[in-house]
Structures are given as structure tokens and as C-alpha cells.
Amino acid sequence: MTIELSDRVKTVPPSGIRRFFEIAEERDDVISLGVGEPDFSTPWAARDAAITSLEQGKTSYTANKGKRELREAIAGYVADRFDLGYDPGEEIIVTAGASEAVDLAFRALVDPGDTVAIAQPSYISYEPGVIFAGGEVCPVPTKEEDEFRLTVDGLEDAGAADADLLVFCYPNNPTGAIMRESDLEPIAAFAREHDLTVLSDEIYAELTYDGEHTSIATLPGMRERTIVFNGFSKAHAMTGLRLGYALGPADVVGAMNRIHQYTMLSAPTTAQYAALEALDSCEDDVREMIDQYDRRRRFVLSRFREIGMDVFEAKGAFYCFPEVPSGWTAEEFAETVLREQGVAVVPGDVFGEGGEGHLRVSYATSLGDLREALTRIEAFLEEQA
Amino acid sequence: MSEREVLESLRENARYSAADIARMTDLEEDEVEAIIEELEAAGVVRGYQAVVDWDKLEDERVRAEVELNVRLDRETGYSDIADRLARFPQVTALRLVSGDYDFDMEVEGDSIREVSQFISEKVAPVPEITQTVTHYVMTSYKENGIELGDGDEDDRLSFSP
Structure with a gap:
């Protein structure tokens, strides 16, 4: 016999x-x-603090929302760095990676039939998170001519005015795009006008190379309708320790915690000690x-x-998003350059609408490897010419 | 500012080409070359050397850290003593330090005997030097900011979202 899988899982490739x-x-x-981690x-x-916590036998569960001390440290950090004010008691939840936080938010906020607008790529x-939660996805493509920023035109064209939630990630994976305060203001106005709840994934917030990151939650009238995601994976190079957090209004964080307490119980304790030290020192x-x-x-x-490949000026995260030469699809180019030159990049269409014809190139690798990889791509282009 | 960026690049890897440094700093290649020339001419950059893990070679290389105590008088200052010691090619580093002794001197040679002879015959007899304490290096774990162990292996997956 075969065990019948759920329809929800079957619809997600x-x-x-x-x-x-x-x-x-x-x-x-x-x-x-092709790597999405430092x-x-x-x-x-931070590693030393994790080891010490293990030596001291600190291996029990923590409070569902995470150690109080860590939530206080997070509150201090986000206030300091991003001007975000959240109460460590009610408005912050520590999760197993920012990914868990995103999933909790979908499950806490999405009912069957609800529509979630997602800025893509x-x-x-x-x-998949939206589909697992029973919602419908409304993709909102962003364009290279807008430097892959979300625009009101893009939202309107995609029909996002009728959506219930809006999700975006800036600095962006996969494009490396950022959104400044002046870019976020019209988006915030759109969200207020159409009563959208905003899920803002700010996991790359520290990694901006031209000015400081602005969170949409700091704009007028947005704090009460925004959930912010961040974590330790990218800026603190802690991917495998799986530690993230969400900031939001107390009722939403409370609802997310209700799911979290029954499914995860608490985020990994050892990682919480590492995170505390990461913020501290x-x-x-x-x-x-x-x-x-x-x-x-x-x-x-x-x-x-x-070497003649067009690439827009990525200013955040650790990705750039060059265009493939004409005559190629992103997938063909990525596959051929991997087979023939041994350089792995990710075709942009993997990341949704607007990613076609581009490659995600991660520069989270040594300069020596980057130099060699670009030399090989150059040789590949010369062979093809 | 750009001078500092070029300097940091060279400190990271002195073999970066001017073209690569230019790409990293958004400067022109000839600007980078000019900055490097200025840094050299001004004596800011004094040289470029390989960081060697001697344990990986068959040839023996003996190194010692030597603590030196000195007695100064009206005619002789620290720099006079330092000048005299620094001229010896066996001395690879010499620093005036705070604490229990005056100079911290690094010495290299092909054998323990050679280094010992150098200390006893050339260094100890200097009239101002009142005491030497020699520590032979047994194993080196980090040199010039570079760890000599196996390091943290990159075991990341070749693709991740």
C-alpha cells in the first residue's frame, strides 16, 4: 500500500x-x-559561550518565548540598531531560526482562502509556508529597472490591494536589493490604505553597504500592523545553531507563541546562550x-x-543578481556553467516571478574562490562567443 | 580613507594584485599603485613576507623569545641598545615592552646550538644587558593573525536557499 499524502504537501513541489x-x-x-549562508x-x-553552557549542564527547556535575558538583549539591540521598540515580555519571541518565526506568523494569521502577497524574487x-497554512499566494514581481524594489505600481498590478498579508525581505535574498525609508513610505501608505498586515523579513538587516537599514515598522502607523523577523544566522554567522526571532504586537506574538509552545516548545537552549554572547560581545x-x-x-x-555581464548595483545581503547573456535561460546557463566549468550558481527563476534570466551569485566565499570562479565564467563566455 | 582601505587589503594578503585591490575598493588600478608607492616611500609599509608554518618543513628552524633586562646610564638609552641588537640578522623582532623585563626579542637560527651561541656570545656580553631569559618556541599555533591549525573546515552544502 502507499500512504496517501496530504493535498497541501502534494501541491508544493x-x-x-x-x-x-x-x-x-x-x-x-x-x-x-550557490550558498545562502556565511x-x-x-x-x-559565541561558540565559547555555547560550550560553557553545555559544560555547566544548561540543557533544559527555556521559557517558550526564549530566555528572558535574551529577549531583553534583543530588545536592546533592535532599539539601538534599528530604532525598533519592543517589550521583551509580550512582543518578542525567540524561534528555531527566522524560518520558524515566518512559519508561525503564517499559521497564526492565515485562514483558508486568505491571500498573501509576496514580493518576488x-x-x-x-x-510553501502560505500553502501549508492553507492560504493563497499572490506573487508581486519586482523588476530590475526598479532595482528589484517593491513599488506601489507593482503591488497594484499584481492585485495586492485585495490581499490580507504582504510579505517581503529587504535587504533581499536573492537580488541583494535594499529599500530605503523613501522607498518604504509609499509601501507603508499602501498597506495602511488597503489594511494589509506586513511581514517584514529583515534577516539581512545588518548587511547593508550603503547607508543603514530602515525597518518598515518604524514608519507611522506601521508598528501595529507589522511583524518583523530577524535572527542570528546571517550577521552573526550562526545558521546551524538555528536561532531567530520575531517582533510584533503582543496579540500576534502571543498567537505565534501558542503554536510554538505546542510544536517547538522552546528554541534550542545552547543556541540561546550563544546568541546572548553574540549580542553582548x-x-x-x-x-x-x-x-x-x-x-x-x-x-x-x-x-x-x-567580463560583459550586466549586473545591477546590489547593496545588501551577500548576493548579486547578474543577467544571463542573451540566448540563454537562467537554468540552462547555470547548469552548463556548472557542468563545464564547475561553478555553482542558482538560476533566478527558483526564487519566483521576476527572477527569470538572472543568476543568484553568493559572495559569501573567499576572495580567492571568487576570483577563480569569475575567471572560469569568463573562460566559459569566451568559449561560447 | 582609501589609503587605509589599501593598507587593510595588503595586511590581509600582500599578494593581492593592484587590480584586485582596485576592484575591492572601487579605486582605479593606477590610484592603488600610487597609494602603495606612497605607503612604501613614507616608510609605512616596510616590507612583505610569507607567513611560514615551519613545522610543515623538513628543515629545522629554531626560534626563541628572549626577555632582556638592561641598565641605562647617562650616555645610553633604550634606543642605543636596541640599535645595537637589531643589526644582528639573527634578531627577527625587537620590542621595548612594559612589565618585568625591558626588551622582548625574537631570534631565529638553524639549530638550538646556533641560537644559544648567539645569545651567550653576542647578546649577553653587551655591557648594558643585565639579564637574558631565553624561551625556545616548541610549537606555533598562530602567526601574524593566521591560525596554523587545520582551521574551521568549510562543510557547507554547495547549494542552500
Whole structure:
């Protein structure tokens, strides 16, 4: 017999990157620019704090919403860095990665038949998350001519005015786009006018290379309708420790916590100790990593332009999003350059509408590897010419 | 500011080409070359050297950290003593330090005997030097900011969202 899977799961296809794994396995000299996580290890002080907590036997559950001390540290950090004011008692929940927080928000806010507008191209988990929660997805494509920023025109064209929720991620994975305060203001006005709840994934907030990040929750009338996601994976290089958090109005955070307490109980305790130390003492490590990313970013953008591939000026996260040469689809180009030159990049269409014809290139890898990868892509283009 | 950026790049890896530094800093290649020349001419950049893990080589390389105490008088200051010591090619680093002793001196040689002879015959007899304490390096774990262990292996998946 076969066990019948749920319709919800059956409607979500497996990740489009899967097939590329197998091709990458065939070569032993692959340089991967396909990685969505830092190449740095977690700052040593944070790892050391995690080890010490284990030595001290601190391995029990914590409060559902996370250790009080950590929530207080998060409140202090987001107030300091992003001008976000949240009460550690009622308005902050610590989760197993920002991904869990996003999932909790969908499950807490989406009823069957509700529509969730998603700015695309985007991180690949939002759409499945909405479907698992029983909602309908309304993709909102962003365009290269707008530097992949969300615009009111784009929202209107996609029919997002009728949606219940709006999800976006800036600085953006996969494009590296950012949105400044002046870009966010019209979006905030649109959300207020059409009574949209906003889910703002700000996991890359620290990684902006031209001015400071602005959270949409700081704009007038937005705090009460916005849930902000952040975490330790990117800026603090803690992906495998799985620690994120959500900030939002007390009733929403309370609802998310109701799901979290029955499903996750509490975020990993060891990771919470690491996170506490990360906020306490790792600011210099974070700054050092950001400096490195910025230098690699400029290097990669320069090289793509030198070899004749168009790429818009990505100013955030650790991705750039070059166009494939004419005559290629993104998928064909990515597959061929992987097979023939051993350079792994992700075709942009994996990330939804608006990503076609582009490649996500991660510069979270050493400068030596970036240099070699770009040399190989250059050789590939010359062979094709 | 751009001078600082170029300097930081060189400190990270002195073999970066001017073209690569230009790409990283948004400067022109000839601007980078000019900055490097200025840094060298002004004596800010004094040289470029490889960071070597001697344990990986067959050839023996003996290194020692030597604590030196000195006695000054009206005619002799720290810099006079330092000048005299720094001229020896065996001395690879020499610093005046705070604490229980005056100079921290690094010495290299091909054998323990060679280094010991150098300390006893060339350093200890200097009239102002009142005491030497020699520590031979047994294992080095980090040099010039570079860890010599196996480091943290990159075991990331080749693709992740």
C-alpha cells in the first residue's frame, strides 16, 4: 500500500535546487557561489559561550518565548540598531531560526482562502509556508529597472490591494536589493490604505553597504500592523545553531507563541546562550565580516561588468543578481556553467516571478574562490562567443 | 580613507594584485599603485613576507623569545641598545615592552646550538644587558593573525536557499 499524502504537501513541489546538487556531486573541483549562508564560522566568543553552557549542564527547556535575558538583549539591540521598540515580555519571541518565526506568523494569521502577497524574487520558503497554512499566494514581481524594489505600481498590478498579508525581505535574498525609508513610505501608505498586515523579513538587516537599514515598522502607523523577523544566522554567522526571532504586537506574538509552545516548545537552549554572547560581545566580529562582504561585493560586481555581464548595483545581503547573456535561460546557463566549468550558481527563476534570466551569485566565499570562479565564467563566455 | 582601505587589503594578503585591490575598493588600478608607492616611500609599509608554518618543513628552524633586562646610564638609552641588537640578522623582532623585563626579542637560527651561541656570545656580553631569559618556541599555533591549525573546515552544502 502507499500512504496517501496530504493535498497541501502534494501541491508544493520539491525545491528547484535539488537537481543541481547531483550535478555538483559529479565534480570534485566545484566552486560554489550557490550558498545562502556565511563562509565565516560563528564568532569564537559565541561558540565559547555555547560550550560553557553545555559544560555547566544548561540543557533544559527555556521559557517558550526564549530566555528572558535574551529577549531583553534583543530588545536592546533592535532599539539601538534599528530604532525598533519592543517589550521583551509580550512582543518578542525567540524561534528555531527566522524560518520558524515566518512559519508561525503564517499559521497564526492565515485562514483558508486568505491571500498573501509576496514580493518576488524572494527567499523560497514564503510560498510553501502560505500553502501549508492553507492560504493563497499572490506573487508581486519586482523588476530590475526598479532595482528589484517593491513599488506601489507593482503591488497594484499584481492585485495586492485585495490581499490580507504582504510579505517581503529587504535587504533581499536573492537580488541583494535594499529599500530605503523613501522607498518604504509609499509601501507603508499602501498597506495602511488597503489594511494589509506586513511581514517584514529583515534577516539581512545588518548587511547593508550603503547607508543603514530602515525597518518598515518604524514608519507611522506601521508598528501595529507589522511583524518583523530577524535572527542570528546571517550577521552573526550562526545558521546551524538555528536561532531567530520575531517582533510584533503582543496579540500576534502571543498567537505565534501558542503554536510554538505546542510544536517547538522552546528554541534550542545552547543556541540561546550563544546568541546572548553574540549580542553582548561580538559587534566587532560582525563589523569585520560586513567589511569583508563589502569588499567582495565590489570585487564581484566589478568582475561581472569587466567580463560583459550586466549586473545591477546590489547593496545588501551577500548576493548579486547578474543577467544571463542573451540566448540563454537562467537554468540552462547555470547548469552548463556548472557542468563545464564547475561553478555553482542558482538560476533566478527558483526564487519566483521576476527572477527569470538572472543568476543568484553568493559572495559569501573567499576572495580567492571568487576570483577563480569569475575567471572560469569568463573562460566559459569566451568559449561560447 | 582609501589609503587605509589599501593598507587593510595588503595586511590581509600582500599578494593581492593592484587590480584586485582596485576592484575591492572601487579605486582605479593606477590610484592603488600610487597609494602603495606612497605607503612604501613614507616608510609605512616596510616590507612583505610569507607567513611560514615551519613545522610543515623538513628543515629545522629554531626560534626563541628572549626577555632582556638592561641598565641605562647617562650616555645610553633604550634606543642605543636596541640599535645595537637589531643589526644582528639573527634578531627577527625587537620590542621595548612594559612589565618585568625591558626588551622582548625574537631570534631565529638553524639549530638550538646556533641560537644559544648567539645569545651567550653576542647578546649577553653587551655591557648594558643585565639579564637574558631565553624561551625556545616548541610549537606555533598562530602567526601574524593566521591560525596554523587545520582551521574551521568549510562543510557547507554547495547549494542552500
